[in-house]
Amino acid sequence: MNLLKGHTGKYISFVLLGIVAAVANTAIIYLINEVIAKYVEDTRSDTGVYLSYFAGAVALFFISRWLVSYGMVGFMQDLLFKIRLRVVEMVLKSPFHPLVKHKEKVYTALTRDTNNIVNASINMVDLLTNSILVVLCLVYMGILSWKLLLCFSLMLCFALVVYAISEKKAVGLFNQAMSKDDQFVRNLNELLSGFKEVIIARKKGADIRDQHMKPALQEAVVLNKKALVFHLNNRITGQMAFYIFIGSLLMFIGNQVSVERAQVISFVFVLLYIWSPIETIVLMMPSLSQAKISLNRLGSLQETLKDKDLGYNEAPQQMDFQSLEVESMVYQYQAEPGDLPFTVGPNQFELRQGDVVFIFGGNGSGKTTFINLLIGLFMADQGQIKVNEQAIVPEQFAEYRALFSPVFSDFHLFERAYGMNGFDRNKALEYLRLFELDHKVLIQENGFNTTQLSTGQRKRLALVTAMLEKKPILILDEFAADQDPYFRRKFYQEILPYLKQEGFTVAAITHDDNYYHLADKVYKMYEGKLEKVTLSASLNKSGIVEYL
Ligand SMILES: Nc1ncnc2c1ncn2[C@@H]1O[C@H](COP(=O)(O)OP(=O)(O)OP(=O)(O)O)[C@@H](O)[C@H]1O
Structure with a gap:
């Protein structure tokens, strides 16, 4: 994913400012070194000129550095906004099944992965500034003594090769640790969703913690520790190699390669100065490795959710609805092996x-x-759906889905009436009265207050909300199952006729066989097969009403 799209100009200006800061920084070292040399040579009369250059270089360094840092603050916030919105976009455009399967990856993408990437993009400018500084200093060191630079380069190459080898191992370990984090988030979701059950049976919670969350965390800790120890070892090894090199330079190498003492001192001075930027670069590597992994994970999440939902459209036209036929529709779940x-x-x-x-x-x-197939939440493997005798093609799926307002058995009551073009407060009040919720629920700016309701009342409110969406077909999955006998009767005997009168078409899953006769058509589902049944009921041997 191209995260710099739309920000390229800004990023380039940060890079340029970073280069200016690095050049100014090198100039500072050069000027200090020159002034030291003048002191050593005892030619102090020139120092005034150097001092004015020095002041200029310092001013340039701080101004460019401040501008980069200031710009980065805004850039970081923009990037955070952009990546988070991108993840939400992925979620919104995703078909049903991939999202349900990879829900926990969305959480980690929005939290950890996003932060890793944003932090690293800030580090990138620092990395670049420091790298340029190191390169310029190396050039300067080459001018001071190419022989000493050659020796230093050999030591640096050796350290970098060692670093690259262990860095590869560290990246692998970080990757594994992130998978353990995903597992932890999955368990955490389970714990939060099932918290009521956990309170009643604390052993359940302890089991989730001890058998799943703790091991996942522990494994992540071990893996992260190992990966970070690789970095630590690199740092210590690098530092040791550096000190040994400086010691050797002062004691033997200078003499061996016959370089003048003043040049050796200048060289060591620059060397001491650039060690910090080199170390900064190396220390940034873990965050860059983690960002690389996070970027890959976002890429793979994008890949997983890449199938745009069929006929994706955020503002579908309302289809005219007279009739709907499902013909030879087949759907098969993917089974676990065996x-x-x-x-x-x-x-x-x-x-x-x-x-x-x-x-x-x-x-x-x-x-x-079947209901999920009917409303277009699941895609059928075979068969077709006709609306007003016209077969629905994939491009029309958004319009087709807009025919329905479902109240699922595991419905979600949204906090506001999202996506409704104008919340009809008069109708809302009428429906609340009909569903006997007017003394419990308050109509607010754009929806209802949904707190302090029982399960049955929440479900009634979900149906009120579905009705207010003014879609032609209401889909109800065991709506009456949570209602008391009084309201159940009211639902079948008063509300259903009212819905009909309001122009709604209703398809409802129900187990209330006492009321089957109130339907225009009744279907029986048996082992996946739907069968239209006659409404003539008879009593079976046990005296229970049976529909044929
Ligand atoms: N995600 C899934 N993956 C695989 N098979 C599934 C999945 N969900 C449901 N099934 C299978 O599909 C069958 C039908 O499930 P479905 O939820 O449609 O039944 P239902 O008639 O609505 O049941 P209920 O009255 O209990 O709600 C189940 O027997 C189950 O074996």
């Missing part, structure tokens, strides 16, 4: 404008899967 995959279909199904259609069937028979 398991038989569950298949729903081939199924036929029809819905006419104003219909109230019920689907019933045993647990696990495939009702929810």
Whole structure:
């Protein structure tokens, strides 16, 4: 992913300012060295000139350095904004299944990976400034004595080769540690989602902590430690090599390669000066390695979620709806190795404008899967859907989905009425009264206050919200299951006719066989197969109503 797109100009200006800072910094060292040389030679009369150059170089260094740092603050915030929004975009455009499967990667992408990348992009400018400084100083050292530079370069090359080898190992370890972090986040999500159960059975929480979270954290600690120890070893080895080199330079090398004492002193001075930038570069490597891994992970997340949702469109047109037919629709779940995959279909199904259609069937028979296929959440492997006798093509899927307002059995009640073009407060009040929520729920600026409601009341509010979306077809997955007998009766006997009168078409999964006769059509789901049933009921041997 190209993160610098739109920021290239800014980044180039930071790089240029970084170069200016590095040149000014080198000039400072050069000037100090020259003044020292003048002192040694006792020609102090020239120092005034050097002093004015020195003041200029210092001013240039600080101004350019400040400008880079100031610019970087804004750049960092922009980049953070851009990457986070990019991840949200990926999420919004993703089809259903890949996202559900890789949810925890989205969390880590938004937190750790984003920060790693932003920090490294700041470090990149520092890295560049320091690298230029080192190169310029090396040139200067070459001018002082090419023989000494050759010796130093040999030592530096050796240190860099050792560094590169252990750095590769460190990157591998960081990568493994990040996978352990993902596992930890997955468990944390589980713990937070199931916290009620955990409070009742503390052993569950302890088990998640001891058997899963703690080992994942411990493994991440071990891996991170190992990786950081590689860096530490590199640093210590580098420092030792450097001190040994300086000692040898002063004691033997200078004499051996016959370089004048004054040049050796100047050389050592520059060497002492550039060690800090060299060390800074080396110390930045872990953050750069981590950023590289994070960038790869964002890339792979993008790859995982790359399939744009079918017919992706954020503002689909409202389709006219008169009739809907499902023809020979088949869907098969991907099974775990060794398991038989569950298949729903081939199924036929029809819905006419104003219909109230019920689907019933045993647990696990495939009702929810079928509903998910019907509303276009899952993509069927075979078959087609026709609206007003026209087959729906993939490009029309966003428009097709906009026909439905679902209340899932595991519905989510959003805090506000997001995505509604104008929140109809009058209708909202009318619906709240109908659902007997008007004394419990307050209408706010753009939605309802949703706190202090029971599960059944929350579900009623979810249906109110679905109705306010003014989509032609309401999809209800076991809506009445959480309602008390009084409201259940009201739902089937008053609310469903009201919905019909309001122009809604309703397809509902239900187990309330006492009310099947109120539907226009009833379908039975058995082992993935839908069957239209007649509404003539009979009592079976046990006296239970049975639909044929
Ligand atoms: N994510 C999944 N991966 C694989 N198989 C699945 C998955 N979800 C459901 N199934 C299989 O599909 C079958 C149908 O599930 P579905 O949720 O559609 O049943 P249902 O009729 O709605 O059941 P219930 O009345 O319990 O809600 C299940 O028996 C299960 O084996």
